[in-house]
Amino acid sequence: MRTQIGKNQLDIARDELLARLEGHSRVLVDVGTGDGRFVYRWASAHPETLCIGLDAVGERMREVSHRASRKPARGGRPNALFVVASAQALPEELTGLADLISINYPWSSLFSALVLPDPVVLAGLRRVARPGAELLLLLNQSVLDDRPYAERLGLPPLSEERIESELRPAYLAAGFTLLEHRLLEGDAPHQTSWGQHLTLGSGRRTRLVTAQAVNPASMSASEPRASSGAAEGD
Ligand SMILES: C[S@@+](CC[C@H](N)C(=O)[O-])C[C@H]1O[C@@H](n2cnc3c(N)ncnc32)[C@H](O)[C@@H]1O
Structure with a gap:
């Protein structure tokens, strides 16, 4: 599936996603996340949760996904991930993962x-x-x-x-x-x-x-x- 990291987009496979899941007990998927600020804040408040913001328009998540990708000391949130996809074609990689889906x-x-x-x-x-x-x-x-x-x-x-x-x-x-x-x-x-x-x-x-x-x-x-x-x- 296609992820947004700042101005770049990167495809990650299910295996990679499962590796990122390690050490987390829960998964949030926020569909139509917009600017991603809600996901960033949720990731800050719930370090045990892998927080995935998904939006059809990757550009909207550009700024926050950039901030989340930094080192934690510089505002990075390793438990936040931003995915470019539409709700009509949700990535197969996400199958069966979410404990909470917010829209x-x-x-x-x-x-x-x-x-x-x-x-x-x-x-x-x-x-x-x-x-x-x-x-x-x-x-x-x-x-x-x-x-x-x-x-x-x-x-x-x-x-x-x-x-x-x-x-x-x-x-x-x-x-x-x-x-x-x-x-x-x-x-x-x-x-x-x-x-x-x-x-x-x-x-x-x-x-x-x-x-x-x-x-x-x-x-x-x-x-x-x-x-x-x-x-x-x-
Ligand atoms: C009004 S904004 C809300 C953003 C955010 N959830 C918030 O509350 O600030 C709606 C968002 O839904 C996204 N969106 C609309 N249709 C979509 C679809 N079919 N699949 C994925 N995202 C969609 C838009 O790109 C937009 O970012």
Whole structure:
């Protein structure tokens, strides 16, 4: 898979990735990571976690991936990695690795894939997850509530009812059982550049959706499995 390191891109194989995993007990994959600052901060706060930021646009991660690649004394974070890929074609190298998949304030094709939802993208996310892994989405509800604008973007409405009737079965078919979905009051669980940008605008609303990776074929999947210590929830 293609990684971003400053202004350069470098392909790394699964073996190399597994070698980087050594000494880490958890893996975060942040899809649509943008500038990578959230991943950098998470890597600083959770040295036991290999933190992988993934975005379709490598250029966005240039500055932070450069900082993360330095020596630790100069701001380097050896447990942070930045991957250039789209959510529609998640790298095979990531298969079965993630304990936590976060998607914070997605836009364009990533946003529509989550709210339509798109079974191909959900299946890709499920492939990257370990059994019992947590999926945490922070969605810009204000965009979805502005119906003329959302319709121009091809985004459907997102109400509690629609989540239960349409998203729950689609996520479950892909192997994610929804745990929680609600409009946030107060601070979001993840502080990101885009989240900060949105909260500067008054009246912006964020929807939190969490789910747990289960066996897609399981008929009892409507009940969350006992967590293997995977879901951190923050
Ligand atoms: C609004 S920004 C949010 C960035 C970051 N998560 C944050 O909260 O600051 C959305 C990001 O999603 C990325 N993105 C959009 N569609 C994508 C896709 N299909 N696959 C991967 N990344 C995508 C964009 O390149 C952009 O960086």
